[in-house]
Every structure is written in structure tokens, then in C-alpha cells.
Amino acid sequence: MKTSISSLSVSDTLEDKLAAFAAAGFDGIEISEQDFTVQGSTPTEIGQLVRRHGLEVTLLQTTLALPGMPDLEQRFTQLERRFDIMAGLDCSLLLLKAPSDPQNQGGIDRMAADLRQTAERAAKRGLRIGFEARSQATHIQDYRDAWEIVRRADHPALGLVLDSFHVLARGVSPESIRAIPAERIFHVQLADAPVIEMDFDFKSRGFRMLPGEGDLPLLAFLRAVLATGYRGSFGLDLSQDRSRASTRNLALDGHRALIGLADAARRSEPGLKLALPEFPAPSPVEEVAFVEFAASPEQAQTLGEMLSCLGFAQVARHKSRAVTLWQQNDIRIVVNSEPTGYAHSAQVMHGTSVCDIGLMVPDAASAAARAVALGARRFHQTRHPYEMNIPAVRGVGGSVLHFLDRKSDLRQVWEREFTTLSQVDGIQQAGLRRIDHLAQVMQLNELPGWAQLYAVLFDIDKASETRVADAGGPVRSVALQTRDGAFRLTLNGVDTHRTFAGRFLSDSYGASVQHIAFQTDDVFATAHALTARGFEALPVPTSYYDDLRSTFDLPADFVTQLKAANLLYDRDMIGGEFFQLYSAPHGDGFFFEIVERRNGYEGYGARNAPYRTAALKRRAVG
Numbered sequence: 106m107k108t109s110i111s112s113l114s115v116s117d118t119l120e121d122k123l124a125a126f127a128a129a130g131f132d133g134i135e136i137s138e139q140d141f142t143v144q145g146s147t148p149t150e151i152g153q154l155v156r157r158h159g160l161e162v163t164l165l166q167t168t169l170a171l172p173g174m175p176d177l178e179q180r181f182t183q184l185e186r187r188f189d190i191m192a193g194l195d196c197s198l199l200l201l202k203a204p205s206d207p208q209n210q211g212g213i214d215r216m217a218a219d220l221r222q223t224a225e226r227a228a229k230r231g232l233r234i235g236f237e238a239r240s241q242a243t244h245i246q247d248y249r250d251a252w253e254i255v256r257r258a259d260h261p262a263l264g265l266v267l268d269s270f271h272v273l274a275r276g277v278s279p280e281s282i283r284a285i286p287a288e289r290i291f292h293v294q295l296a297d298a299p300v301i302e303m304d305f306d307f308k309s310r311g312f313r314m315l316p317g318e319g320d321l322p323l324l325a326f327l328r329a330v331l332a333t334g335y336r337g338s339f340g341l342d343l344s345q346d347r348s349r350a351s352t353r354n355l356a357l358d359g360h361r362a363l364i365g366l367a368d369a370a371r372r373s374e375p376g377l378k379l380a381l382p383e384f385p386a387p388s389p390v391e392e393v394a395f396v397e398f399a400a401s402p403e404q405a406q407t408l409g410e411m412l413s414c415l416g417f418a419q420v421a422r423h424k425s426r427a428v429t430l431w432q433q434n435d436i437r438i439v440v441n442s443e444p445t446g447y448a449h450s451a452q453v454m455h456g457t458s459v460c461d462i463g464l465m466v467p468d469a470a471s472a473a474a475r476a477v478a479l480g481a482r483r484f485h486q487t488r489h490p491y492e493m494n495i496p497a498v499r500g501v502g503g504s505v506l507h508f509l510d511r512k513s514d515l516r517q518v519w520e521r522e523f524t525t526l527s528q529v530d531g532i533q534q535a536g537l538r539r540i541d542h543l544a545q546v547m548q549l550n551e552l553p554g555w556a557q558l559y560a561v562l563f564d565i566d567k568a569s570e571t572r573v574a575d576a577g578g579p580v581r582s583v584a585l586q587t588r589d590g591a592f593r594l595t596l597n598g599v600d601t602h603r604t605f606a607g608r609f610l611s612d613s614y615g616a617s618v619q620h621i622a623f624q625t626d627d628v629f630a631t632a633h634a635l636t637a638r639g640f641e642a643l644p645v646p647t648s649y650y651d652d653l654r655s656t657f658d659l660p661a662d663f664v665t666q667l668k669a670a671n672l673l674y675d676r677d678m679i680g681g682e683f684f685q686l687y688s689a690p691h692g693d694g695f696f697f698e699i700v701e702r703r704n705g706y707e708g709y710g711a712r713n714a715p716y717r718t719a720a721l722k723r724r725a726v727g
Contacts, residue, residue, distance in 0.1 A: 106134045106183045106339065106363075106364075106367055106379060106381045106622065107133065107337070107338040107339070107341055107380075107547045108130070108131050108132050108133070108340070108341075108360060108363050108364075109131060109132060109133035109134060109135055109163040109164075109338050109339070109340035109341070110126055110131050110133075110135065110340060110341040110342075110343075110356070110359055110610075111134075111135040111137070111166070111294075111340060111341065111342040111343065112134055112135060112136055112137055112139075112140050113137050113139065113166075113342075113343075113345065114341060114342065114343035114345065114355065114359070115149060115343075115345060115352045115355050115356075116345045116707060117352045119140060119143070119144050119151070119154065119657055120154065121255065121352055122134070122188050122352055123155060123158040124158060124184070125352040125353045125355070125356040126158075126160060126356050127158040127159050127160055127359075128338035128353065128356065129353075129356035129357045129360040129480075130161065130357065130360045131160065131190075131356070131359075131360055132161065132163075132338070132340060133160050133162065133163035133340075134155060134160050134161075134163065135162075135163050135164050135165075135166060135204055135340055135342065136155075136162050136164075136165050136166070136196065137166040137217075138165075138166070138167055138168055138190075141190075143482060145464050146653045147193060148190045148191075148192070148193025148194045149193040149194075151193075151194060151198070152193055152194040152195045155194070155467060155710055156195070161195075161196075162194045162195065162196035162339075163196070163198065163292070163338050163340060164196060164198040164199065164200050164235065164266075164292055165187065165190060165191050165194060165196050165198070165199050166200045166202075167187050167199060167200065167201065167698060169183055169184060169187060169201070170204040170206050170209070171184065171201055171204070171219060171220070171222045171223060172201075172204075172215070172216040172217075172218075172219030172223065172254075173204060173209045173210050173211050173212065173215055173216045173219060173244065173256060174204060174206065174208060174210070174219075175208060175210070177219060177222075177401055181222070181223075181226065184223065185226070186228065186275070187199055187468075188226070188227065188230050188232060189430040191232060192230070197231065197232050197233055197543075198232070198233050198234075198235055198250045198292060199227065199232060199233070199234050199235065199292055200235050200237060200266055200292070200686070201220075201223070201234055201235065201236050201237070201529055202237050202239050202242070203236070203237060203238050203239045203242035203243075203245035203246070203251060204242060204243060204244075205239065205241050205242050205243055206243060206276065207243060209242075209243040209244060211243065211244035211245075212244075212255065212443075213250065213253055213254055213256065213335065214271050216244075216245070216254050217255075217257035217258040218258070220234065220254060220255070220258045220260075220263055220612050221258040221259070221260050223263070224258065224260035224261075224262040224263035225260065225262070225349040227262050227263075227543060228260070228262040230259070232262070232264050233263070233264065233291060234262060234263050234264070235264055235265065235266035235291040235292050236251055236254065236255055236263065236264070236265060236266065237251065237266040237267070237268055237271065237294075237512060238250060238251035238268075238271055238272075239268075239304035239309070240270070240271045240274040240305040240308075240309065241304075241305040241309060242274050246271075246275065247275070247277055248265070248267060248271070248272050248277070248282070249277075249281055250331070251265060252265055252285055252289075254543055255289060256289075257278045260524075263590075264288075264289050264290060264291030264292075265285065265289055265290050265291060265503060266290075266291055266292045266293070266294065266554075267282065267290060267292075267293050267294070267330060268293075268295075268296070268342065268581070269293075269295045269296055269297075269321065269323055269326045269327075270294075270296040270297075270309060270313055270321070270342075271293065271309075272326060273322060273323075273326060274298060274305060274308065274309070274319040274321070274484070277303070278325075279325055279329040279330075280325075280329055281329075282326075282330055282332075282333065283331040283332045283333060285333055286336045286692075287333040287334035287336070287370075288535070290333060290335050291337065291338065292337060292338055292340065293330055293335065293337065293338070293339050293340070294339075294340045294341070294342040294402060295316055295321030295323065295326075295327070295339060295340065295341055295342070295366070296313035296314065296315075296316075296341065296342050296343055297313070297314040297315060297316050297317060297318050297320070297321050297323055298312050298313055298319040298320070298321055299312060299314075299319050300319075300320040300321065301519040309344075309637045310344060311344050312344060313342065313343045313344040314343065314344075315341070315343065315358060315359055315362040315553070315557065316362040316363065316365075316366045316547075316683055317362055317365070317366065317557055317560060317561070317567075318362075318553060323366060324366065324369055324370060324373065326559075327366055327367065327370045327463070328370050328373065328374050328377065330427055331370055331371075331374075331377040331378070331379060332374070332377060334378070336378075336380065339363060339367070341359045341362075341363065343359070348550060348552075348553050348603070349550050349551075349553060349554060354550075354551075354554055355504065356481075357444065357480055357554070357622070358553065358554045358557055358558075360480070360559065361479050361480045361557065361561060362481060362557060362561075364381070364478075365402075365479060365560075365561035367379055367381050368381065368384070368561075372386060382397065382478070383610065384474060384475050384478035384479075384572040385468070385472070385474050385475040385478075385563065386471075386564075387470060387475065387561070387563055387564040387565075388466045388468065388472040388475065388508075388562070388563055388564060389466065389468065389563070389564045389591075390464050390466060390563050390564075390565065390587055390591060390592035391466060391467070391588060391591055391592075392435070392464075392465045392539065392540070392591050392592065393438050393462065393463065393464060393539075393540040393543065394437065394463035394464060394465040394507075394509045394591065395438070395461075395463040395467070395507075396437070396438055396459055396461075396462055396463070396464075396540070396618075397438075397440075397441055397448070397459065397460055397461035397462070397463070398438065398439065398440050398441065398457060398458065398459055398460065399437035399441050399448040399449070399451040399452035399455070399457070399458055399459075400440055400441070400442055400452060400457045401442060401452055401457075401458040402442045402635070404442075404452075404456070404457040405429070405440050405442045407457075408427065408440055408457060409440065411688075411691065411697075412431045412438060412440075412719035413638070413690075414635065414638050414639050414640045414641075415433070415535060415537065415623070415635065415638075415640060415697065416433050416534040416536070416537055416634065416635070417431040417432060417433045417436070417438060417534075418431065418432060418433070418527060418534075418636060419431050419526060419527070420432045420525065420526055420528070421519065421523035421524060421525050422523060422524050422526060423522055423523055423524075424490070424491045424522060424523065424524055424546060425489035425490045425491055425492065425522075426441070426443045426489055427441070427442040427444070428440065428441045428442070428443060429442075430519065430523055430564050433534050433535070433537050434534065434537060434538050434539065435538060435539045436537055436539060436540055436623060437463075437519075439461070441460070441461075443491070445488050446486060446487070447460070447505070448460050448461070449486075451503070451504070452523070454503075454614055455502075455613045455615065455616040455690055456613060456616070456692060456693060457613055457691075457695075458613055458616035458617075458618070458695070459504065459543075459616065459617065459621075460504055460505065461504060461505040461507060462500065462504065462505070462506055462507070462543065462618070463495075463506075463507040463508075463509055464507070464508055464509070464592070465509050465510065465511070466508050466509070466510055467510060467511040467512065468510055468512065469495070469496050469499060469508035469515055470496055470508075470513075472496070472508040472562070472563075473496030473497070473498060473508050475562060476498045476506075476562050477498065479542065479558070479561055479562065479601065480558075481498040481499065481558065481562070482499040482624060483497070483499075484497040484498055484505050484506075485497075486497050491521060491522050492522055493515060493517075493518050493521060493522065494695070495507050495508070495509060495515060495518065496508045497542040500617065501545050501547055501551075501555055501596075501617040502545075502547065502615045502617035503615070503617075504617045504618070505692060518533060520530070534634075535625075535631050535634040535635050535638065535640075536625045536626065536627060536630055536631040536634060537623040537625055537631065537699065538623075538624050538625060538626060539622070539623070539624050540621060540622070541593060541622040541624035541698075541700050541702075542586075542593035542594060542595060542622045542709070543593075543594050543595070543618055543619035543620075543621055543622070544594075544595045544597060544618065544619050544620045544621075544622070544688065545594065545595070545597065545617045545618055545619070546597045546599060546606045546607075546609060546610045546616075546617065546619045547596065547597070547598055547610070547617065548598065548599065548610070549581060549598035549599055549600040550598075550599065550600075551598065552570075552581060552583060552596055552597075552598030555596055556570075556583040556585070556596055559585050559594065559596075560585065561675060563585075563587075563592075564587065565585050565586065565587050565592070566586060566587070566588060567584075567585050568583065568584040568585070569583075570583050571583075571584075571711065573597065573605070573606075573711070573714045573718075574678025574714050574718065575605060575714075575715075575718045576614075576715075576718075577601060577603030577604040577605065577607065577608075577722075578599075578600070578601040578603050578604050578607070579600070579604075580597050580598070580599055580604050580606050580607070581597070581598045581599075582595055582596065582597045582598070583595070583596045583598075584596075584709060586707075588597070590702075590707070595709060599670075602639070602654040603724070604718075605694060605718050605721050606619060606694075608693075608694055609693055609694035609695065610723075612694060613692075613693040613694070614633070616693070616695075618695075619694065619696070620695065620696045620697060620698055621697055621698070622697075622698040622699070622700050623697065623698070623699050623700070624699075624700055624702070625699055625700070625701050626699070626701065627701065628670075628672060628684040628686060628699065628700070628701035629666065629670060629672075631686070631699055631701075632670040632672065632686055632699075633670070635686075635699075636670075640646075640688065642670070642671040642686060642687065642688065642689070643671060643686075643687035643688060643689050643690075643696070643717070643720050643724060644720060644724070645668070645671045645672075645673060645716065645720060646716070646719075646720065647668070649673070649716045650664050650667065650668045653667070653674055656675055657674070659674075667684075670686065671686060671687075672684050672685065672686055673685040673686075673710060673713040673716065673717065674713075675686075675706075675708065675710040675711075675712055676706075677706055677707075677708060679704075679705070680704050681702070681703060681704040681705045681706030681707070682702075682703040682704060682706055683700065683701070683702055683703070683706045683708065683709075683710050684696070684700060684701040684703075685698060685699070685700050685710050685713060685717070686699040686700075687699075687717060688721075689724050690721050690724055691713075694722065696719070
């Protein structure tokens, strides 16, 4: 599968773009006429620069308006100049877009005749012309009209360029693409976009996104293209993307998006032929197998006291490392105080913090193989005696994701690596059953990439980006969860230290997990048990309960119960209920959350975020 990317997708020097695109795995670049203005180099010099990076020029994008325009001979003279440029670039395909010029006279037969002349001129120089419908064009807005023009022109040097944005933005079905002969499709461009009403020209210039970041049915589009037998290049043509940290990040995320979409297409329609290496399917996540904290010996003692207050018991000690295992029902918390190795480095960098997350999947080796195939970095560390080789990759903020399964010897990891100190059964607990969700914090420009990585690695649903209320500034959040709710993750992007999440990220020097939410079956009983164990709940202001009663028309005695336990409450449109109990913030702003979900509630209590954030800030400042 050959991949390319438009030079206009990022704002950077051409040299830096080329280096990033090549490193990400792209085969080619789509050069635009703007590159010559910015670069100040000749076509031959740019062509040589491209090839030095191991890339090819897939096509040249021109602003020349053809066909259907007046003064055709003058435009043909300008066309020949483009052919000269292509010769210098060593590029054989010129992209002609359906004109949006009000002078365009339209007409299927007229435009077909104009394009036939264009193709004849290109053929004399060994070049080809790709014609593209555009959603904002004066006349040819539908790819079916563009195909009819190409069909009538009937010239081997003339073909169709299909752009997913222009095909799908007006709500046109892509299914008719299946009837187009593959040899008449010269190039395919991919871009996603939100489904919102706005001017198509403005939307195309400013809202073209990576596949999977918008709402367009790109999978249906790609399946239709592949069904023709198309074997040409697939290119990304995006708006200049300033939401990411760097050109390198955009290139890596872009290449992953292309490969991930292609993989989804071949799995959803197995008969499709695609030159793509085989790698495992997206993996379900069955549960969070463990969460590991890095802590100094002194910090480990303080953390142990916190866990004890939450009803956890120290049940095992590692056979060859300074690592202890705390457990409550199906929740495992690992505390690592090893004086060397990765966890020690994480503790020195971030203080007491979550350094590792273990995920239970059906096949650990396959999950890791898919992650590496899609650009994740493998994690390796020298193994001590008794330690098993658990597949792992790097995660947010340099943290680690380990994969475990029940089908291999990995199911015995706790027995093999740890010495049992006490049995969980019989230990007085607080009713915490499992990890409901984890909340990770990152720089805002890292949010799109990490959300995309999780979405393509796992069999998981990604919600649209939302804003979490914080008086200090915007916090953007993306929630991901499996369909059965066994694994939930919220990713929060921040761009200022004035928010509570931003302050945590700044003070912890980039620690990834800001809070862990535990699930209980009876939040009132759990709150009572935690209070008896010395748990310090986050105080909720009286004003919250005054507002709550009027919002949901709750009985007074029920609100009194909530207030007595410092519980936050939410209810969805179908009667699902959600209860939240927060701990006071610890260290740089880390905290725990205890939740109960009733009647299928699937959210995260978004309406409570302003109260929770304000209360956490007040306690942290105090």
C-alpha cells in the first residue's frame, strides 16, 4: 500500500516536512505550487531534495483553473509551464480540480472536450492528468459528474482523483465508486471532517482532519475504492494542523491513521485486496489488570496508608524487587520502590505517580504486535530472577502499557513473581469491586495523537471531544470505552497550568494518570466504610446540593444523604444514575474517585466537573 501526504498539511519548512514524512513511513509527498514560493528553489532542486529523503513526488497540485474556463489557449500555455515543473520534479501526475471560478461555464460535453485536449498535451510529454470534483466547485461538485466527464473524454492519460472530503461532505453515497474501472482512478486522497453545516470552501480549507477524527463515513468510502481493484497511492490532504506538537507527530499520526483505516477496511470486507502487511486485529480489553505506582520507600509508606484507608490490603511482595502488591476484590495496585530501573527513573522525574498500567486482553502477544505495527514503541527492561517476559509498549508521558492474558503463562504472573503475605478473602474491605476508569492528562497538542492510538489499537469506542469546565481555562477531554464498559479511559488535554489538570501536569513534570476511579455496588455503604477507616473525602459545598435538588427534583431526605456523604450525583435522559465520591488531592494533585453506576449510566458526571474542580483547587491551595 503506497502512501503519500500533501505538503500543505503542515506548516513547516519543506526540509523538516520531508524528514518527518519519511521517518513516519510515507512513500511520497504531494507538492503544491505554493512550495516553490515558500522554498525559493527550482523544481529540479525540490525534486532532488525529495528523493534524498527516499520519497517520490506523487503528484503536483495546481491552482490552474481547467476545464470549462474562457481563454482556453492562454490556459494551455500556463499548463505547459506546469508540465515543465513536473519534469523537474520527476512527477508524472497533475491534479486538476473542478474550478470554483464564477466564470466557469460548465457543461459536461464542453468540459470533457477541454480535458481531452489537456490529456493529449500531457500524453505527448509522458504525463497524466487527474481530475477531481470539489464540493465547493461552481458546477462539478459530485464525483459522479466528474467520472462522466472523464468517461466521455475517453483518453488514457486522463483519470479521476477521488477525495473523500469532496465525495462525502455533501452527503453523497460512495457506493457508485465500485462501478468505476480501477485503471481510471489515478489517485485517492483521504481526509475526515466534522458533520456540521458551513460553507464548503471554508470547511475544506480549515476543517480537514485525519481519518477517525471527524464524522465522515471514511470506511465506506475506502471499501468502495478498494472494491474497484484500485492499487494506486493513498494520500492525506489535510488542513494545516496546529493541534499537534510537531510536524513529526502529525506525520506519525497520519501514517497510523491511513494504515489503521486500511486495516479496518480489509477486516470489514474480507474479499478486498490490499497490499498491507498482516498484523493482529484490534484487541478487546477485558479489564485493567493492575495499576503500578512508582514511589520512594518513604512515599510508599504514605501511599500504603492511603490504600489502607480505601480498604486495600498488602497481600504479596515481589520475590526479587522492592515491590508490593495491594488488592481489594479484582483491583490490584502495585507499589514499586526499586532503587534502580524504569520505575525509579519515573519516581525521580515525577514523584509518586502511576508509571505502569496492565491491561488484560485475550492475547497479550498479539496486542503488543499490533501496537508496534501501528507505531507504538516497545518497552524493554532487564528482567530479575522469577520475572516473566510480559509484552509492553510506551504510553502517555513515557509511562508503560503492559499486556496480560489468561491463555498463556502470563496468567500465573502473581504466583510466579510474588510471595503471598495474606489472602484477600477474609480481609475487611470497603466494597470497591473494580477499576471503573483511569484519567490521563497530557499537553493539549498531544491529545489527538494519543486518542487516535488507543482507538486503533483496541476494540474500543471513542467519543467526540468535549470541554471540561475549569475556571482556569479550557480542558479538552476524549472518553474511550469498550462496548461492555469493562475498560474506560478519559484523556484530558491542557494548555495552561492555571487549570487543576494543567497544574498537576506541570507540578508532576508530565505524570500521566491524575486519578483512578473505583467502582462500587453500593456507594452509600462504601462511603460509610471508608469514613470508618479514616478516609478523607473531598468536601462538597452546600450550594451544590441546593442546585442539585432543583435540577432533578430529588426528595429532600435523599439529598440530605448525599450531602452527609459528600456524594455528587448525576442522571441521564433514560434514568441512569451516577454517584461520585472523591478523595482530597494528594501530592501534586493526584486523587481517587469512587463511583456507582445504576440503570446503564455510561457517562462521567460532566455536570459535576465545575464543582469537583473548584473543590479540588480549594483543598490544594489550602
